[in-house]
Amino acid sequence: MDYLKSRRIKLITGLIVLFLLFQVYKFISAHIINMDLPKGKIVFSSSADGDDEIYIMDINGTNLRQLTHNPASKEDTAADSKPSFSPDGIIIVFTSSRQGKNTEFIYDSEGRVIGSGTSGKGTSDIYIMDSEGNNQIPLTYGEINSHPFFSPDNRKIVFRSIRPSSTKMLDIYSHEQRILNHGGGQFEFSKDGMKLYDNLKGDISVTDITGINRVKLTNFLDSKIGDKENKGLAFNLSSDGKRIVIFTKESRGSTIGEYYDVVRFYTMNIDGSNFKEIYKIDCSRLDKIFLSINNEQERFCSIEQYQYSPDGKSIIFIADFTYNKGIYVLNLLNGRIRELTQSKINWAEILDFVYTPDGRKIIFIADIYPKFYVFHALILRNIRAYINYYLFRKSTSFYDNKYLCIMDLDGKNYRKIAKLPEGTELGRDFIHWEK
Numbered sequence: 496m497d498y499l500k501s502r503r504i505k506l507i508t509g510l511i512v513l514f515l516l517f518q519v520y521k522f523i524s525a526h527i528i529n530m531d532l533p534k535g536k537i538v539f540s541s542s543a544d545g546d547d548e549i550y551i552m553d554i555n556g557t558n559l560r561q562l563t564h565n566p567a568s569k570e571d572t573a574a575d576s577k578p579s580f581s582p583d584g585i586i587i588v589f590t591s592s593r594q595g596k597n598t599e600f601i602y603d604s605e606g607r608v609i610g611s612g613t614s615g616k617g618t619s620d621i622y623i624m625d626s627e628g629n630n631q632i633p634l635t636y637g638e639i640n641s642h643p644f645f646s647p648d649n650r651k652i653v654f655r656s657i658r659p660s661s662t663k664m665l666d667i668y669s670h671e672q673r674i675l676n677h678g679g680g681q682f683e684f685s686k687d688g689m690k691l692y693d694n695l696k697g698d699i700s701v702t703d704i705t706g707i708n709r710v711k712l713t714n715f716l717d718s719k720i721g722d723k724e725n726k727g728l729a730f731n732l733s734s735d736g737k738r739i740v741i742f743t744k745e746s747r748g749s750t751i752g753e754y755y756d757v758v759r760f761y762t763m764n765i766d767g768s769n770f771k772e773i774y775k776i777d778c779s780r781l782d783k784i785f786l787s788i789n790n791e792q793e794r795f796c797s798i799e800q801y802q803y804s805p806d807g808k809s810i811i812f813i814a815d816f817t818y819n820k821g822i823y824v825l826n827l828l829n830g831r832i833r834e835l836t837q838s839k840i841n842w843a844e845i846l847d848f849v850y851t852p853d854g855r856k857i858i859f860i861a862d863i864y865p866k867f868y869v870f871h872a873l874i875l876r877n878i879r880a881y882i883n884y885y886l887f888r889k890s891t892s893f894y895d896n897k898y899l900c901i902m903d904l905d906g907k908n909y910r911k912i913a914k915l916p917e918g919t920e921l922g923r924d925f926i927h928w929e930k
Contacts, residue, residue: 518718529555529912533852534929536626537899538562538587540576542918547574549589551626554858555925556899556913562628564800565593574619577922580626584927586667587626588643588652590619594636621654626927634665635672646925647688651704655679664704675706681729685765686736692765694728699741701765712767713741732765733803734850739763740810742801747779748900754795760810760825770787774825774832778816800847805854811835811843811904820845822859824904835906843896847921852928855904858912861896895919 535554540547549563563575578589619639624631639657646653652665653675662675662682675682680695692701692712697715712830715728727744741761756778778796801812809827821836822845835857836842841864848859897919902909 509641517715532901535720535926536580536929537576537926538580538922539915539925540574540578540589540918540920540922541916543916547576547918547920548577549575549587549628550916551587551628552913554899554912560628562587562624563589563631564589575622576920577642579644579924580927581649582647582924583649584929586623586645586649588621588623588645589922590617590643591622592634592642593632594618594620621665623652634667634670640661642923644841646676646684646704647686653682661900664706673706683730683732685732692730692732692739694730697728699730699739699767712763713770715743731802733807734805735807737765738807740801740803742798744796744798750869758796758798760801762827774829776828776832799845802850805850811848811857813848822848822857822906835902836909846897847925849926856901857904858926859896859900859902859918860897860915862895863911865896897914
């Protein structure tokens with residue numbers, strides 16, 4: 496008996512020691528290995544506890560906190576999502592369906608509210624709160640809005656609205672709303688916050704912040720640049736606010752049953768001068784071919800994000816060349832493209848990236864396939880799903896393996912900083928660097 500008791504004590508002691516060693520390893524990983532990281536915070540939504548809530552975490556992977564606590568019900572998903580920091584980091588804007596799904600406003604042809612009614616279409620309103628999760632205030636009521644982001648002066652929010660389809664700007668203090676356009680589109684503030692750039696009607700234009708006095712800067716639709724059919728057009732301003740990079744994508748067919756994309760990059764000054772094409776990707780020349788379920792061959796290029804490098808000498812972008820996913824750099828001096836993430840990891844998805852304040856490193860979010868994907872994604876997740884449902888009556892988020900990662904601008908010194916909760920989704924301005 497004494498022998499068995501001694502064995503149990505040793506086993507328990509061993510498990511406690513292993514647990515403590517693991518905690519020490521986690522502490523060292525977060526505080527020692529990530530000592531070179533600048534101070535900052537990341538905000539994101541996660542469905543790890545069964546419904547979408549907003550979380551915040553230090554950029555080194557520590558101090559994870561849940562900011563919203565809005566549990567779902569059978570009548571309402573109560574999702575809180577798409578969080579973005581204000582430029583000063585004091586306020587977080589996000590969308591929430593917590594007001595219920597049966598209230599909607601009735602609009603006239605000019606987008607003005609003329610009454611209210613009931614609907615089962617759901618709501619998604621714009622909310623703000625401070626960076627500690629306090630003072631959660633709705634700025635819209637019973638609407639369907641999405642993708643909010645702040646103006647450079649921390650005062651205005653631009654967002655998309657579904658009812659009616661439009662892009663709006665809202666003052667967070669007066670709650671005054673202004674319709675910038677009827678329909679969708681991309682909007683970017685100038686560096687001083689006094690102008691708005693957009694890609695409405697197939698060209699890049701600039702207006703003042705009232706949405707009037709529009710000046711068209713490009714001439715894509717009226718010229719013979721590229722194939723006008725199925726053209727996608729997007730853009731990004733350089734960090735110094737002096738230049739614009741433009742991206743277009745055209746879908747073409749070379750032979751019966753074979754389709755491919757043609758991608759072009761352009762640059763110009765913010766007044767539209769010095770416009771030129773800097774690179775063309777003809778996907779018909781890609782080696783890999785994707786065979787669709789309709790037996791159609793397709794070579795495609797999906798580009799999710801593109802930004803000038805901090806020094807302005809290259810354009811860095813996320814791309815998927817027929818399921819070859821990664822972060823790429825286009826050198827503006829020699830006109831060559833190189834993959835920065837090549838042969839490092841088996842990426843399931845790369846979501847977004849930002850530059851560190853010194854301009855020397857890239858912080859990015861990546862969904863990475865684990866070594867034993869089937870075991871993690873199917874077996875462990877299903878066991879946890881059954882436990883959550885039958886014991887706690889909670890749903891389980893879709894399996895993913897997302898990490899906060901870092902590397903140099905040339906792709907060297909890659910490492911994972913921290914694992915993010917399952918179901919993590921990002922807003923537009925998801926990182927705030929502290930001075």
